Amino acid sequence: xxxxxxxxxxxxxxxxxxxxxxxxxxxxxxxxxxxxxxxxxxxxxxxxxxxxxxxxxxxxxxxxxxxxxxxxxxxxxxxxxxxxxxxxxxxxxxxxxxxxxxxxxxxxxxxxxx
Numbered sequence: 001x002x003x004x005x006x007x008x009x010x011x012x013x014x015x016x017x018x019x020x021x022x023x024x025x026x027x028x029x030x031x032x033x034x035x036x037x038x039x040x041x042x043x044x045x046x047x048x049x050x051x052x053x054x055x056x057x058x059x060x061x062x063x064x065x066x067x068x069x070x071x072x073x074x075x076x077x078x079x080x081x082x083x084x085x086x087x088x089x090x091x092x093x094x095x096x097x098x099x100x101x102x103x104x105x106x107x108x109x110x111x112x113x114x
Contacts, residue, residue, distance in 0.1 A: 061098075065091050 068091035075084030
């Protein structure tokens with residue numbers, strides 16, 4: 001007598017399932033294939049959504065940064081030097097800080113996966 005756990009029996013026992021259930025082997029394989037196709041479809045959707053999120057983040061980040069640069073230049077031109085320089089420095093520093101933070105977080109995630 002043999003025992004196993006899981007939805008599929010080990011390969012040596014698959015032929016024996018056809019003696020108990022005539023369509024058992026093909027039904028098990030169809031079921032397994034449908035689960036695999038479903039998992040691949042979900043993975044594809046997740047990768048596509050993440051790619052879209054990253055692209056939109058870059059676009060909106062660029063818009064915000066260029067707006068801050070525009071406000072900074074406007075302030076400098078209208079004799080508000082302190083506010084203008086602060087806006088310009090902030091517009092340049094924010095993406096740099098976000099990049100460094102993102103790289104650090106990616107490194108931590110990679111380390112945790114290993």
